[in-house]
Amino acid sequence: MVKQKLGSLIVIVGFLSIMSACVEQSPTGHSEKKTANVHVSKQVEKSCISCHAVDQEGKLERIESVRKSPEGWAQTIARMERIHGLKITDKEREQLVVDLSKERGLAPEEAEKVQYWLANKPSYLEANPPNESVVKSCIGCHAAGRFEAQRRTEEEWKNLKDFHLVMYPSIYLNHRHTDWPEEADKAIEYLAKNYGVESKVWDQWKGNEYDVSGKWKVVGFQGTKGFYLGESEFTKSNDGYTEKKSIKFLKGQGPQELSGNMKIYTGYMLRSHYMQGKKKINGSYNVTSENLIKGDWSYKEDLGITGEETYYKVQNEKPEIFHSEPRAWKKGTTNKVNLYGMNLKKLKTEDLELPKGVEVTKLTATSDEQIEAEIKVSKNSETDTFLVNGDKVAVHGKFTLYDKADYLKIEPSYGVSRMGDAGPMDKVSIQYVAYAYSNGKDGKSETKDDLKLGPVEAEWSLLTYPEKNAKRDDRPYIGKLDKNGLYTPKEEGVNKDRTFVQENVGSATVTAKSIIDGETLTTKSHHITTVPDYVNNIH
Amino acid sequence: MKHLKSLNWKGKMIEQTVDLEKEPEVQGLALLPMGCTSLFDPGWETDFSGTSLEGVCQPHYRDIYGCYGDCWWAAQVPDGLTNYGSWADECPVAANDWRKLKYVKP
Numbered sequence: 001m002v003k004q005k006l007g008s009l010i011v012i013v014g015f016l017s018i019m020s021a022c023v024e025q026s027p028t029g030h031s032e033k034k035t036a037n038v039h040v041s042k043q044v045e046k047s048c049i050s051c052h053a054v055d056q057e058g059k060l061e062r063i064e065s066v067r068k069s070p071e072g073w074a075q076t077i078a079r080m081e082r083i084h085g086l087k088i089t090d091k092e093r094e095q096l097v098v099d100l101s102k103e104r105g106l107a108p109e110e111a112e113k114v115q116y117w118l119a120n121k122p123s124y125l126e127a128n129p130p131n132e133s134v135v136k137s138c139i140g141c142h143a144a145g146r147f148e149a150q151r152r153t154e155e156e157w158k159n160l161k162d163f164h165l166v167m168y169p170s171i172y173l174n175h176r177h178t179d180w181p182e183e184a185d186k187a188i189e190y191l192a193k194n195y196g197v198e199s200k201v202w203d204q205w206k207g208n209e210y211d212v213s214g215k216w217k218v219v220g221f222q223g224t225k226g227f228y229l230g231e232s233e234f235t236k237s238n239d240g241y242t243e244k245k246s247i248k249f250l251k252g253q254g255p256q257e258l259s260g261n262m263k264i265y266t267g268y269m270l271r272s273h274y275m276q277g278k279k280k281i282n283g284s285y286n287v288t289s290e291n292l293i294k295g296d297w298s299y300k301e302d303l304g305i306t307g308e309e310t311y312y313k314v315q316n317e318k319p320e321i322f323h324s325e326p327r328a329w330k331k332g333t334t335n336k337v338n339l340y341g342m343n344l345k346k347l348k349t350e351d352l353e354l355p356k357g358v359e360v361t362k363l364t365a366t367s368d369e370q371i372e373a374e375i376k377v378s379k380n381s382e383t384d385t386f387l388v389n390g391d392k393v394a395v396h397g398k399f400t401l402y403d404k405a406d407y408l409k410i411e412p413s414y415g416v417s418r419m420g421d422a423g424p425m426d427k428v429s430i431q432y433v434a435y436a437y438s439n440g441k442d443g444k445s446e447t448k449d450d451l452k453l454g455p456v457e458a459e460w461s462l463l464t465y466p467e468k469n470a471k472r473d474d475r476p477y478i479g480k481l482d483k484n485g486l487y488t489p490k491e492e493g494v495n496k497d498r499t500f501v502q503e504n505v506g507s508a509t510v511t512a513k514s515i516i517d518g519e520t521l522t523t524k525s526h527h528i529t530t531v532p533d534y535v536n537n538i539h
Numbered sequence: 540m541k542h543l544k545s546l547n548w549k550g551k552m553i554e555q556t557v558d559l560e561k562e563p564e565v566q567g568l569a570l571l572p573m574g575c576t577s578l579f580d581p582g583w584e585t586d587f588s589g590t591s592l593e594g595v596c597q598p599h600y601r602d603i604y605g606c607y608g609d610c611w612w613a614a615q616v617p618d619g620l621t622n623y624g625s626w627a628d629e630c631p632v633a634a635n636d637w638r639k640l641k642y643v644k645p
Contacts, residue, residue: 082622116573123572142614143573167621170610174578416572416584423638465591471555492637494598500552503598507591530584530592531599533574534616536642 039064041099047088048080048096062159066104067151067197069111069118070265073100094239098265105266106149107201111286117145118269119284119296122303122428123412133186136178147191151199154192161188209267210287215314217342218247219323222307223411223431224484226251226455227323229340229369232311240264243272250325270295285309304417304429304487312342312396319347320394321371328400328438328453330517332379334361339371347371353389357381358401377401383441385451400451402438405516407445408456409435410525415487417479417529419504422491425532432485434458434512434523458512460485465507465526472499474506478529481510489529505529576612583612600637617643 039045039060052061059065068076074097080086081093088096116124128135129144138147152160161184164171171180218230230247240263248255258281260274270293272283285295293311298304312322321341329335345365352360357378364372381401388395411433420427436456440449462481464470477498479489490504506529513522545551571577571589579587579594583606586594596602603616607627610618617623623643630636 079622121573125570126573140577141612145573168610168613168618169620170613170618173609174580174611412572414570414572416575424641492599501598501601505592505595505597505599526590528585528590528592531595534640534642535614 040103041095043092043095043099044103047086047092051084062156063100063104065153065156065197067106067202068100068104069106069114069149070097070101070269070271071118072149073097073104098263101265101269102267103206105202105206105269106151107199107205108268108286108288109201110151110199111149111266111269112288114145114149115284115286115294115296117143117149120298120303121296122298122306123414123416123430125413129190131187131190133183134190137175137180137183137187140175148195151195151197151202152191153197154188156197157188157192157195161185205267207267209264210290212241212264212270212287212293216293216311217314217322218245218309218311219340220247220307220309221455222249222305223433223455224482224486225249227325228252229323230255234262237261241270243274245274272297283309285311291315301426302429303426304431306431310396314342316343318392318394319343319351320396321347321388322396324397324399326454327397328402328436328451329358329375329377331357331377331381331383331401331403334374334376337373337375339373340369341371342368344368344371347393351390351392352395355381355384355386355401383438383451400438400453402440402451402453404438405436405453405456405519405521406439407437408458408512408514408521408523409437410510410512410523411435413525415510415525415527417487417489417527418532419489419492419529420532422493425492425534427489427491428533429489430487430527432460432481432487432510432512432525434485434514436514436516436521456514456516458485458514459483461511461513462527463509463511463524465509467509472506474529475508477502477504478506478508479504485512487527492532503531505531574614576615578612583615598637600633600640603633603637603640 037058039049039054040063044060044063048063049060052063055061077086077093077096081088111118126144129139138144161181212234213236214234216232216234218232220228220230222228226249228247228249230245232243232245234241234243240261243260243262245258246255247258256276258274258276260272262270262272262283264270268287270283270285270287272285274281274283280300281297282300283295283297285293287293291313296306296308298306310322312320319341320343321339323340325338329337345368347363347365349360349363354360357380359376360373361376362374366372383401383403385398385400387398412430415430415432417430418428433455436453437445438451438453439445440447440451442449460481460483462475464473464475477490477495479487481487492503494501495504508527510525510527511522513520545554571585575584577589581594581596583595585592604627606612606616607619610620617626619626626643627640630639633640
């Protein structure tokens with residue numbers, strides 16, 4: 001034991017001697033740079049500079065050649081701790097994420113494109129990146145959002161390839177259907193060109209920060225439960241904000257109370273941790289202007305229970321409409337519409353600038369938050385989406401004029417539910433929602449001009465997969481689809497009632513049937529209940 | 540696979556269940572939701588069909604150390620090669636102790 005300690009001491013002394021020799025041999029310009037500038041922040045210098053040297057351009061190696069989201073930086077720091085021996089306290093770790101996101105973060109425009117990934121939306125169907133090599137070398141394993149939420153210099157994109165080969169050497173084998181190093185080189189060209197570290201939007205944004213203190217109105221949507229309205233108040237705390245929120249579903253029981261803490265990163269990214277009774281809820285929001293916050297939330301212990309929310313800053317000056325039930329108005333009829341917002345008692349019919357053929361025939365404010373309206377839409381009005389303008393009113397979101405609901409679509413179109421709850425792994429449920437669509441101007445379905453009319457109530461059922469001649473029926477074992485479209489999987493472990501040695505996994509076809517204006521519409525989507533995802537991060 | 544013949548009744552039953560000649564129904568991750576792998580050998584969330592699980596290992600924990608030790612689906616299963624060498628320390632026999640396997644946070 002004494003010999004071991006003595007050996008360790010010799011190694012440490014030797015290492016320190018080499019380090020001090022290196023410092024002495026460094027060009028003086030480097031040490032001048034280091035004392036003259038703070039590299040990212042004092043915490044970053046304290047925690048990172050012992051490994052990340054200052055390069056010839058005066059930048060902290062690697063760190064100052066990339067930009068990432070708070071989630072991206074948190075993962076990088078965790079890897080430094082896990083593999084490279086970084087020792088930091090919880091407080092220091094949090095400070096690092098705050099500092100790096102502030103100095104080396106994403107601009108709002110850059111983050112908006114990957115909000116689905118930052119929010120870890122379950123069963124989200126990403127578009128394929130428009131580069132075949134990126135498709136071949138990257139997204140067989142993980143989402144495109146992972147790299148699209150980063151900005152790097154060309155050298156840093158090249159380093160990312162080397163990183164993969166060292167960290168995950170089996171990439172040669174599990175990508176043996178392609179020449180991974182060659183494809184990765186081509187992918188790097190594309191990424192360096194399209195996701196470079198320099199950007200005007202970042203230069204414009206860096207250093208700004210929103211103050212979200214005060215009262216807000218909330219509009220949200222949770223699949224299987226529908227739209228809800230609420231009120232929220234943000235109060236500044238030592239390291240961010242505290243929030244108290246009260247929400248009520250338009251079709252549901254009394255208000256639900258939430259409270260939580262949130263931090264602001266990069267001046268506009270809010271990350272919230274709520275308690276709703278005993279339920280833990282995580283939120284990922286972006287402040288998009290002084291008066292608007294948009295984002296997503298999900299249950300900590302079931303990512304599949306999730307919703308979207310928009311916040312509108314409370315003001316007393318003029319009427320503001322932020323939700324309409326419905327938003328799609330049928331042509332050739334008088335639509336009964338409920339408008340939700342604030343200061344609505346001040347709203348007059350003539351304040352609303354509507355498209356040709358659309359006329360408000362009745363406007364009754366039942367409170368400052370709600371108006372019951374009758375809106376007559378001529379048969380000759382144009383089938384399209386439109387914005388409602390007006391100097392004396394603020395109206396958010398698009399409205400739609402349509403002839404008829406022609407077909408339904410289910411979201412998600414491919415539901416991936418995961419078994420869980422038998423051990424530490426959480427189950428992942430799915431909230432299936434049916435949306436009505438109109439064929440649009442061309443009268444043909446599944447074309448670009450089709451109009452999404454909104455969520456509709458539906459009758460839900462599960463069929464076998466495939467529907468005809470299925471070799472087995474997984475439905476009795478894999479979970480349950482309730483009358484509102486909520487699918488709940490079962491737990492892991494062998495189910496002795498099944499043929500072979502099998503768990504509660506399998507496939508099924510989800511169907512939704514809805515009667516709209518007397519016409520019965522049906523649609524289908526694919527469903528699997530599968531194994532847990534042990535790497536619990538955003539992909 | 541066409542040159543392989545099943546020897547026992549279990550193999551024959553599997554042959555009946557899994558259509559080995561079936562063309563893949565999904566090409567690439569684009570048609571699978573975010574977070575799922577499209578490396579189908581045999582596949583983590585789905586088998587090569589992209590839509591069902593006939594060809595994947597069941598129960599999943601029976602072969603999880605094959606995925607873990609070889610770093611096969613590193614975005615879905617912790618890799619034992621470089622990142623999470625001690626992930627399975629509390630679970631020496633996955634077939635018995637799989638309930639102890641935990642999430643990792645990169």
